[in-house]
Amino acid sequence: PEITFVQPDGRRVKLAVRAGDSAMLAALRSQVRGIIGECGGSMACATCHVYVDDAWLGRIAPVSPAEDEMLGATAAPRRANSRLACQIEMSDSLDGIVLEVAEAQL
Numbered sequence: 001p002e003i004t005f006v007q008p009d010g011r012r013v014k015l016a017v018r019a020g021d022s023a024m025l026a027a028l029r030s031q032v033r034g035i036i037g038e039c040g041g042s043m044a045c046a047t048c049h050v051y052v053d054d055a056w057l058g059r060i061a062p063v064s065p066a067e068d069e070m071l072g073a074t075a076a077p078r079r080a081n082s083r084l085a086c087q088i089e090m091s092d093s094l095d096g097i098v099l100e101v102a103e104a105q106l
């Protein structure tokens with residue numbers, strides 16, 4: 001599957017990723033600017049905050065209570081489409097997903 005990351009300045013980068021990887025890991029591997037993933041995906045840092053394009057929101061597993069708590073502690077404002085990229089597991093059904101990188105992570 002592919003992911004498009006959109007930077008706060010509008011620049012876009014499209015990556016081919018492995019099914020089963022999180023969007024956070026895929027971003028780190030390709031050094032996508034603005035995705036830090038400090039805690040390695042254990043929902044303890046909120047430095048992988050992204051805004052999910054509305055077309056894809058309903059296809060991702062719902063926000064768990066732990067993710068919801070971390071989304072309350074993001075550096076950039078939380079929006080209705082805020083998610084932690086480490087909790088987005090890539091699969092063919094998410095092929096083409098568009099994720100906007102939050103403007104601040106720390």
Ligand code: FES
Pocket residue numbers: 024036037038039040041042043044045046047048070084085086087
């Ligand atoms: Fe730390 Fe996602 S990588 S919460």
